[in-house]
Amino acid sequence: GAVVSQHPSRVICKSGTSVKIECRSLDFQATTMFWYRQFPKQSLMLMATSNEGSKATYEQGVEKDKFLINHASLTLSTLTVTSAHPEDSSFYICSVRKASGYYNEQFFGPGTRLTVL
Amino acid sequence: AQKITQTQPGMFVQEKEAVTLDCTYDTSDPSYGLFWYKQPSSGEMIFLIYQGSYDQQNATEGRYSLNFQKARKSANLVISASQLGDSAMYFCAMRELISSGSARQLTFGSGTQLTVLP
Numbered sequence: 290g291a292v293v294s295q296h297p298s299r300v301i302c303k304s305g306t307s308v309k310i311e312c313r314s315l316d317f318q319a320t321t322m323f324w325y326r327q328f329p330k331q332s333l334m335l336m337a338t339s340n341e342g343s344k345a346t347y348e349q350g351v352e353k354d355k356f357l358i359n360h361a362s363l364t365l366s367t368l369t370v371t372s373a374h375p376e377d378s379s380f381y382i383c384s385v386r387k388a389s390g391y392y393n394e395q396f397f398g399p400g401t402r403l404t405v406l
Numbered sequence: 407a408q409k410i411t412q413t414q415p416g417m418f419v420q421e422k423e424a425v426t427l428d429c430t431y432d433t434s435d436p437s438y439g440l441f442w443y444k445q446p447s448s449g450e451m452i453f454l455i456y457q458g459s460y461d462q463q464n465a466t467e468g469r470y471s472l473n474f475q476k477a478r479k480s481a482n483l484v485i486s487a488s489q490l491g492d493s494a495m496y497f498c499a500m501r502e503l504i505s506s507g508s509a510r511q512l513t514f515g516s517g518t519q520l521t522v523l524p
Binding site: 323331332333334335338380382384394395396397398399400402 | 441443448449450451453456497511512514515516517
């Protein structure tokens with residue numbers, strides 16, 4: 290079964306509105322979750338690392354005030370795209386790493402396709 | 407510098423034939439892991455296979471095998487007996503393990519779009 294869930298799977302919004310995406314770890318508790326963004330025909334780019342109980346760590350070039358991350362519990366992280374604009378339209382994928390086992394297997398959510406009109 | 411390089415933006419293969427997807431990587435860390443993921447049009451990332459830098463043998467998982475050539479820093483994915491359902495985007499990824507034992511983030515290549523022809 291699924292290890293990571295995301296909600297919603299698809300969202301269309303007007304420019305200027307804020308959109309919240311939820312990521313849940315279903316199989317184990319995760320102190321760390323990752324948020325990726327993927328533009329069409331391109332690779333996954335890490336946006337930020339979400340840390341339970343503390344501030345997220347953002348990658349260079351990612352605006353922390355625009356992409357708000359909250360990791361309130363060991364199974365839930367949320368990404369809020371504030372004042373979304375058409376250039377924020379993308380596929381957002383969260384990921385959870387299992388901190389045990391041979392290679393710290395990383396599981397991905399099904400993704401959220403955001404379209405900003 | 408690119409950490410992961412996939413030089414084939416698109417590949418075609420006849421059904422039931424084998425195909426090799428290329429991946430080269432760049433790292434100075436002695437400990438690292440190499441991953442292959444499949445991303446169908448639905449968008450989900452499906453883990454296929456893993457190779458650790460210290461693994462002596464090439465990894466295999468069913469129809470997937472990883473041709474690991476450490477000296478050449480390549481980790482090509484071989485899919486045998488291709489099926490129509492194999493048509494998807496394939497990403498090579500690497501995670502370096504720094505000396506303290508912590509793991510860096512997964513870094514992805516640009517991907518290869520594989521199309522299996524009937």
